[in-house]
Amino acid sequence: RYDIYRELFNIGAVFVTTNIDKHFDEKFEEPFIFFKETDLKKTNLGGKKKLFHIHGSIREKEVVFTVPEYINRYNNESFREFMKEIFQNYTVLFVGY
Numbered sequence: 001r002y003d004i005y006r007e008l009f010n011i012g013a014v015f016v017t018t019n020i021d022k023h024f025d026e027k028f029e030e031p032f033i034f035f036k037e038t039d040l041k042k043t044n045l046g047g048k049k050k051l052f053h054i055h056g057s058i059r060e061k062e063v064v065f066t067v068p069e070y071i072n073r074y075n076n077e078s079f080r081e082f083m084k085e086i087f088q089n090y091t092v093l094f095v096g097y
Helices: 004-009 067-075 077-089
Strands: 014-017 050-053
Touching: 067 077
Parallel strands: 014 050
Antiparallel strands: none
8 A cells, every 4th residue: 555644754854734634643753743823833843854734633622624713823923934934944845735
C-alpha cells in the first residue's frame, strides 16, 4: 500500500495543513504537532519535521469551520505574521488542492 504521508514526511520540512484529522500526526513526535491558535506563531517555525494544523485539530474543540471563525483566524495579527513568515522564508508545496 502506498503511504503518501510517509513520502511527504521524508521530505523533511515544516508542514502546514488545513485538515483537522490526525492521519498525518502519527509521523511526528508529539511536541512537534501544533494545532492550538496560540501555537501558530513564527517563533515555533524553526527546525524541521513539525506539523502545524492551522484550522485546529479534531483532538481539540478549537477548530475553524464557519465563515466567522475563518475571518477571525485570518485577521489575527499573530497568525498573519506566522503565515507571512512561511511564505517569505520557506518553499511552499501545495498538495491536494
